[in-house]
Amino acid sequence: MSRLSDLIAAGTRPVVTAEFPSIDGGGLPAVERAADELRPYVDAVNATDNPAAHAHASNTSIAIGMAQFGLEPIMQVVCRDKNRLAMQADIIGASLFGVENVACLTGDDVTAGDEPEARRVFDLDSTQLVKVASGLAEGHYLSGRAIKQPPALFVGAVENPFAPPLDYRVLRALKKSEAGARFLQLQIGYYPERLEAFVRGCVDAGVTRTTALIPTVVLTKSAKALSFMDESVPGISIPADVIARVAGAGDKDAIAEESYRLTLELSRHALSLTGVSGIHLTDFRHDGSLERLVRDLGIGPAFDPVATASGATSG
Amino acid sequence: MAKLLPLLEHAVKKPVWDCRMCGQCVLHSTGMTCPMTCPKTLRNGPCGGVREDGHCEVKPEMRCVWVKAEERSHALPHHWEEEFHDLRPPVDNRLQGTSSWTNLLTGRDRRTPAGWQGVARERHSAVPGASMVEVDEPATLPEGFHA
Ligand code: SF4
Numbered sequence: 001m002s003r004l005s006d007l008i009a010a011g012t013r014p015v016v017t018a019e020f021p022s023i024d025g026g027g028l029p030a031v032e033r034a035a036d037e038l039r040p041y042v043d044a045v046n047a048t049d050n051p052a053a054h055a056h057a058s059n060t061s062i063a064i065g066m067a068q069f070g071l072e073p074i075m076q077v078v079c080r081d082k083n084r085l086a087m088q089a090d091i092i093g094a095s096l097f098g099v100e101n102v103a104c105l106t107g108d109d110v111t112a113g114d115e116p117e118a119r120r121v122f123d124l125d126s127t128q129l130v131k132v133a134s135g136l137a138e139g140h141y142l143s144g145r146a147i148k149q150p151p152a153l154f155v156g157a158v159e160n161p162f163a164p165p166l167d168y169r170v171l172r173a174l175k176k177s178e179a180g181a182r183f184l185q186l187q188i189g190y191y192p193e194r195l196e197a198f199v200r201g202c203v204d205a206g207v208t209r210t211t212a213l214i215p216t217v218v219l220t221k222s223a224k225a226l227s228f229m230d231e232s233v234p235g236i237s238i239p240a241d242v243i244a245r246v247a248g249a250g251d252k253d254a255i256a257e258e259s260y261r262l263t264l265e266l267s268r269h270a271l272s273l274t275g276v277s278g279i280h281l282t283d284f285r286h287d288g289s290l291e292r293l294v295r296d297l298g299i300g301p302a303f304d305p306v307a308t309a310s311g312a313t314s315g
Numbered sequence: 316m317a318k319l320l321p322l323l324e325h326a327v328k329k330p331v332w333d334c335r336m337c338g339q340c341v342l343h344s345t346g347m348t349c350p351m352t353c354p355k356t357l358r359n360g361p362c363g364g365v366r367e368d369g370h371c372e373v374k375p376e377m378r379c380v381w382v383k384a385e386e387r388s389h390a391l392p393h394h395w396e397e398e399f400h401d402l403r404p405p406v407d408n409r410l411q412g413t414s415s416w417t418n419l420l421t422g423r424d425r426r427t428p429a430g431w432q433g434v435a436r437e438r439h440s441a442v443p444g445a446s447m448v449e450v451d452e453p454a455t456l457p458e459g460f461h462a
Contacts, residue, residue, distance in 0.1 A: 112364075143429065147435075164366075165385045172359075172361070234363070
C-alpha cells in the first residue's frame with residue numbers, strides 16, 4: 001500500500017500533508033515546479049478536485065502528474081461533479097498510474113464557485129463514496145462486478161469538527177471510518193477547544209484505532225485573508241477576537257508575522273493532542289512560510305531520522 | 316390503486332415533509348426530516364459547510380436539514396434514534412417518482428447493488444443490471460404529475 005499508509009501505520013512521527021496549487025496552464029513543467037517546491041517538506045499532497053467549485057486541471061491529471069514527479073498524491077474526489085460511474089472510473093484509472101491515496105469529499109456547492117449555473121450531481125454522498133472506493137480495493141465495483149488484481153487503495157475522507165451539529169461530528173467520523181476511511185483530513189478551524197473535543201471523542205469512540213486524524217492549518221498573511229475565509233468559505237468560521245488580534249498587530253510585516261504565529265500555535269496545539277497522526281498544511285502565502293513552519297515544528301521528511309539515515313529523502 | 320398510490324403519498328407527504336418522491340423513504344431514520352430537501356441530497360449526515368448559526372451552506376435562509384434531523388432524532392422512539400446512525404445506501408435513481416409505500420411493501424426499496432454488500436460477482440452478467448433481481452415494476456407517477 002501507499003507510503004503514506006505505511007508512515008501512518010508505523011506511527012513513528014507525525015505525517016505532513018499539503019495542498020497542491022491549482023494548475024490551469026503551463027503544461028507539465030508547471031506541475032513539476034510545484035512538485036519540486038513541496039517535495040522536501042511533505043509526505044503526501046492533495047490533488048484537489050475543482051476546489052471551491054472552480055474548474056481547474058482535474059484531480060486525476062494532477063495526481064498522475066505528481067506521481068510521475070516523485071511526489072506522493074492524495075487524490076481528492078468530490079461528489080458534486082460526477083456520478084458513481086465516473087468517480088469509480090477516475091479512481092480505477094488513476095490507480096493504473098500508481099495513485100493509491102484517495103480522499104472522498106462531498107464538495108462545496110456549485111453556488112460557491114464561478115459557475116453557479118452548473119448542475120449539481122451528488123449521485124453518491126461522501127460516506128457512500130468511501131464505501132464504494134473501499135469496495136474497489138476489495139476487488140469489485142459497486143455493481144458487484146469483479147476487478148482482477150484490484151489496486152491497493154488507501155481510502156480516506158474529510159470531516160469538519162468546527163461546524164454544527166458539533167456533537168454529531170464524532171459520530172459522522174465514526175460512520176466514515178466504519179465505511180472504510182483509514183484517514184480523515186480535518187477542515188481548517190480556529191477553535192482549538194472544538195478540535196480538542198472532537199479528537200477526544202474520536203479516541204473514545206474507537207475511531208482512531210483504524211483511522212488517522214489529520215487536522216489542517218492554513219498559512220495566511222493578513223487579517224483580510226482571515227475575514228475572507230470567515231465570510232466566504234463554506235464551513236469556516238473565525239472568532240472575531242482572533243481576526244482582531246492579527247489586524248491589531250501593527251504594520252503589514254507585523255501582521256504577516258502575527259498570522260504566522262497564530263498558525264504555529266494552532267499547529268503545535270493540534271499536534272499535541274493524543275489521537276492526532278499528523279498535520280495538513282494549506283499555504284496561501286507562498287513566501288517560504290511552509291518551510292519555516294515544518295522547521296519550527298520539526299516535522300516532515302526533512303526531520304525523519306529513519307528516512308534521513310537511509311538516504312530516502314534529499315530533505 | 317397502484318396508479319393512485321404515488322399520488323396519494325405525495326399529497327400526504329409533500330405538505331408536511333416537502334417530500335421529493337425519491338421512492339425509498341428514510342424519514343423515520345432521519346428524525347422525520349427529509350434528506351432529499353438537502354440541496355446536496357446527502358443521506359448520511361451534514362456536509363462540512365454548515366454555517367456557524369446552523370443554517371445551510373447553500374440556502375442561508377434555511378436551517379441545515381441535518382441539524383434539524385439530528386435534533387429531532389433524539390425525540391423519536393429509541394430504535395428509530397438508533398437507525399439515525401445507519402449507513403444509508405446510494406439512492407436507486409430508478410425509483411424517483413414511485414411510491415415508497417409500495418416499495419416498502421415489496422421490499423424494492425431495500426435492494427442494493429451486489430457491491431454494496433461487498434460481494435464480488437465472478438463473471439460479467441449477460442443482462443445489464445441483472446445483479447438486482449426485480450420483484451415488481453415500481454408504480455410510476457402519472458405523466459404530467461410534476462408539471
Ligand atoms: S448545510 Fe446541511 S442542508 Fe445545506 S447542503 Fe450541507 S448538509 Fe445539506
